[in-house]
Amino acid sequence: METWVPDFIAWLEALPPVGIYAVLLGVAYGENLVPPIWGDTVIVLCGSLVGLGVLSFWPTVALASLGGAAGFLTVFAAGRRLGVAIHDPTRWRWIPRGALARVEGWLDRWGYAVIAANRFLAGGRAVIGLLAGASALRWRPTMVWATVSAIAWSVLLVWGGALLGREYDRLLEWLAQYGRVVTALLAMCLLGVTIRRWRRRPKNSPRRDPPGAALPPSGG
Numbered sequence: 001m002e003t004w005v006p007d008f009i010a011w012l013e014a015l016p017p018v019g020i021y022a023v024l025l026g027v028a029y030g031e032n033l034v035p036p037i038w039g040d041t042v043i044v045l046c047g048s049l050v051g052l053g054v055l056s057f058w059p060t061v062a063l064a065s066l067g068g069a070a071g072f073l074t075v076f077a078a079g080r081r082l083g084v085a086i087h088d089p090t091r092w093r094w095i096p097r098g099a100l101a102r103v104e105g106w107l108d109r110w111g112y113a114v115i116a117a118n119r120f121l122a123g124g125r126a127v128i129g130l131l132a133g134a135s136a137l138r139w140r141p142t143m144v145w146a147t148v149s150a151i152a153w154s155v156l157l158v159w160g161g162a163l164l165g166r167e168y169d170r171l172l173e174w175l176a177q178y179g180r181v182v183t184a185l186l187a188m189c190l191l192g193v194t195i196r197r198w199r200r201r202p203k204n205s206p207r208r209d210p211p212g213a214a215l216p217p218s219g220g
Contacts (some may be wrong), residue, residue, distance in 0.1 A: 103108020
């Protein structure tokens, strides 16, 4: 568990409920724009406060979901505006190239299913919105599936935090393990898809000489 977590939850508990809800909404939205923000951790901690009777379950889920979905769609809009420029490493150095290639493979193969699962995809979540915006995916289904994903993930985290209460560190450790496992599995899956496509490529046809090339030269 991160060393700052106990101090942070003590700080949260000192706030009025409205202040905690505001922090939750801001962090859930901001983690899409600034990936180093520990959005999942804050949602779990707010879930812990639900278990302690400080917050209510459904408002916590609603604000976490609203922030997550709105943040994703903001990044999606940015991807729409940037287009293929996202792939230029000289212009957007902050975008992790490994994650970019991985997510591009996911979107190419599974399309909107990636949007529906984006909150559950550790290791690529930060760039899914950008690449989805730069692709041919449409606004309305993207908005619907991003919202569904945010709600499902938020319900799980808030419920888990509420269930464990002060023992939230167990859920945070599980999330860390989950992230490592999912990232490894998705990388292996993408590698398998790449290898299969490479094997299915049509073999090069045998080289043919141009007409007349094999004819002997005419006598002089």
